[in-house]
Amino acid sequence: MRVPYRSVCPALAALCLLLATAGCSTDTFLNQTASLGGDTAGENGNLNVLFINNTPFRAIFTYGTYNNTDQFDEPDTGQFVGAIDGAVLEGGTAADILTITCDRVFAVGDPEMLKLIEQNGQDTEELDPEALTENIAFSGAALGEENAGVATEGFAPYLRALLGVDFPCGSILVIRFEETDVGEPPFRADFEVIPPGPGEDDRGT
Secondary structure, three states, X not given: OOOOHHXXXXXXXXXXXXXXXXXXXXXHHHHHHOOOEOOOOOOEOEEEEEEEEOOOOEEEEEEEEEOOOOOOOOOEEEEEOOOOOOOOEOOOEEOOOEEEEOOOEEEEOOHHHHHHHHHOOOOHHHOOHHHOOOOEEEEOOOOOOOOOOOOOOEXXXXXXXXXXXXXXXXXXXXXXXXXXXXXXXXXXXEEEEEOOOOOOOOOOO
16 A cells, blocks of 8 residues: 655654664664565565685684664574584685575674674574684684684684665675785675666565
8 A cells, every 4th residue: 555655754754853863874774774675574585695715715704694773683694614514615615605584784703793692592502613703714724623713814804784785685795705915904805796686576585
């Protein structure tokens, strides 16, 4: 049913005023009003994620999505680790495309996400503690060696992307790990978005 224009405008204006009064930015407004991509209000759609490691070293990190307005949220997470029996992203390789729940924030090695994991009872026994660290680690140790899961070569800064600002639900997010040309840090995470194509919805299906 179409909502009358006159009834929408005052509500939208009030929300804009509220956000402005609270010191919120345009990015905050876009992030908090963007569709979560589900079939019904409040339901979450999906994202597809592709990690490409263009460095010579193994990448170790935790990635996921979370609701940045819910202090009790449990992020939808995954990891790449330095253990033989876990998911491994070696240098010069790409992972399979992964599907993850769409939410207000997508992150890799993000301290806010790691804090929510720690605080809200997510089963950390199923997660590798070496990958539950801020930023993205790179290891030059051979798989199976003692330092295979720690940052023998250094870090790339963590990545945080906002729904409605940096991506819509249903997108393919491409994260490329690269060596920096000069200076510190020695690595970086480049972020690319392939949005849903014409005729596709934002549920990621």
